[in-house]
Amino acid sequence: MTATDLVLSPGTSAPPLLSRLAVSAAAVEGGVMSNAEMFTWLAERQAEQQQHVERVPFTALRGWRFDNRTGDLRHDSGRFFSVRGLTVKSDFGPVRSWQQPIIQQPEIGILGIALRDFDGVPHLLMQAKSEPGNVNGVQLSPTVQATKSNYTRVHGGSAVPYLDAFRRPDPGRVVADVLQSEQGSWFLHKRNRNMIVEVGPEVRAGDDFAWLTLGQVNLLMRHDNVVNMDARTVLSCLPDWRGADDGPAGDAGWSLHPDREIRTWITRRRAEHEVVVAPIPLAQTNGWLRTPHAVTHCNGLYFDVVAVDVSSRGREVPAWTQPLLEPRGMGVAALFVKRIDGVPHVLLRARAEPGFLDVVELGPTVQCVPENYEHLPSEDRPPYLAEALERRAGARYDVVLSEEGGRFRNAQSHYMIVETEREFPAVSDEFRWLTLRQLDELLRYSHHLNVQARTLVAALRTL
Template identity: 75%
Template sequence: MTATGLMLPRRVAAPLSVSRLAASAAAVDGGVMSNPEVLGWLDSRRREHAQRVERIPFAALRGWGFDERTGDLRHVSGRFFSVHGLRVRSDFGPVSAWSQPIIRQPEIGILGIALRDFDGVPHLLMQAKPEPGNVNGVQLSPTVQATKSNYLRVHGGSAVPYLDLFRRSEPGAVVSDVLQSEQGSWFLHKRNRNMIVEVGPEAEAGEDFAWLTLGQVNALLRQDNLVNMDARTVLSCLPDWRQDDTQRALHADREIRSWITRRRAEHEVEVVRIGLDQTVGWHRTAEEVAHERALHFKVVAVDVSSHRREVPAWSQPLLEPYGTGVVALFVRRVDGVPHALLRARAEPGFLNVVELGPTVQCAPENYAHLPVADQPPYLAEALARADGAGYDVVLSEEGGRFWHARSRYLIIEVESDFPALSDDFRWVTPCQLDELLRYNHHVNVQARTLVAALRAW
């Protein structure tokens, strides 16, 4: 098969087992490519994929414009995505009512990683992909990362390589196939099909792709701004190769499921779509849509040129957050079994009201003006313990929609008697998380990043 991946994958003989994944995770010194070769390949891709990204006024956007009636920012095709307003009432957090811009992209995209054995060791086909909002241009991405508009070629560009491995995969080759959400504060009901598919020797790596062991990818997860958000969410959907004792979990599986259902039923989140011009507390200038107190984020426009993308030049809006986020997961051991402290978060863009998030998830600058009682739970504790974190890496959020959006991801081990503050928090084992990730919309995108990091910890 050619590097475009147009042939169907051949079903490999052995099913993907925990022992096979463990062997791939243990192969930290390389497989098909040595570690120095991987770094050299990434450097060459960065040079080859150099992009010009320029901030421009909204009037210079090509193919985009504000609706005269509502003020919504949309593409002339009606596809891709739009930015409109949202009015929110919620019992979650210190503010009970507000309005805001939000990205609406009702299409379901595909985020997929191909998996293939080399000498009996599973390897992941990773892509070096540039995005206009990335702080460093190219980051390590899934085999396929495409919106429906992109893979249907609404933009008139070239075909997405390897797409048929996922759109026409044999059922027996599919390791994971689940709908997962994206940021519920920035997207309205956005979700993607997260897929992992086993392929055979007919699948070859093109020049922008490389076969890496899970151990190599896990090592790269410890480097700032290298493994992108879409790769992290798909990695979290791999079966967990490290087994914990479910019989010694602090809460039984049925208790966790009942708790999630209860929080979804009891939390109140009312959202009403409004015109972008109706968002109270926000203003539009020639170059941005921003909050009057310079909080949360702003919407900006960029012009992009890249001779190696599906389309060589385009312009688009991007969401630019203020500050660097703090995303922390507290972990403690109960009878020797690790437990992670998850929070049932209600965000306006979630399809099912509540998803499980990390212990802490916020941009501290957005709360600096509020009294201590209204600060996010555990934020002060996370910042005080950050220097001793077992995992402390700055990672980028999705560069196709966000401009230089970064968060400091932390995994912090706490005492065995560390308490859960309220009914929105529960201690959950990695094995229980693994089970929840088999189903749609249970674990949010920030927590999924930390699941991938926790397995590499």
């Protein structure tokens, strides 16, 4: 099927969504904008949205302050987010109790991508957006990427473009609409509304926006630090268009573990895991020190909380200060894949992270910052980490991608998809092999796949 196959004659009905998405994914050379024009547009946006981000002492923060009683770091408005302490007791992982700073942001933001047909080919309205924590300034973002504080304009800035398309959309135009979590090690119960909504010709692209085919976005997913985390999580919520004629990814419903067994396994892991968390004052968080320039771990591990001063030509507010969480070390997020009786399966791990709302979500085969485990005995290091690093040279996907640039500074991970041999086993009850159809089904619901796994689902669909 080609793009021209979908130009409808009068009286014909529109093709099914999966077939339309398959055509968009096949349009790698572009539609409204050629690839050459796309890369030129991104370079121009990078130049136009130049920003200056500088580490500053906490005393230079404007509108933010440490609470005199608790030591928690808060905004004067009581909105946006706060950094507070958390005490954790868990039966997951090599360390069973600890305390740490964590970001608390109770409001639910909107991450939305508009979908519109051009000559029968669906295009995604993507935004070139600078974030203070990005290593390279501008990255490709959803049409709308805004917290409630942003879109209600607590900061006094300009209105968020295209917001009305997502606030109360016509249900018949909604392709995906699901609450999803963010990093459970750094956020406490953080969720965003991930949305894809079809729009009509009245929606046009502004200077910082471009209509791209799914094939073009998939192409950009193979470049380091181009497609941001918020765009990746929304893309993962698209229905899987591959094998549109015989079910998602062509697996026709067969799986090593039937759907009912997978649902029971997830429920059991959530019921049996013990993860007890309680907020505590940041000033009383054991093992963490507050200096004039950072809240940092006494052993120099994990992450720092720092302050930055930002000036930007491409944001609702031209200058501001804010805290950011800055991780120590580069992350690794690896997904192992193999064919079982000819059907592709991926190896997921049931992870218990302190910030998850529902105790356990499914993560990649490997998800860690290796430096944080170097002081531990080899048996306490993450399962499959050594295998992932050994097989990296032959990985089908190996791209460095940034995490949320609005809350994290220079947070990057090596995202890898590694093909394994047929006999490769699951080492414990924490792991299960799932088909691509099962991933697609779980992504219809909240709190099943974590944000790292969702990035790898989006990456898997580019192969």
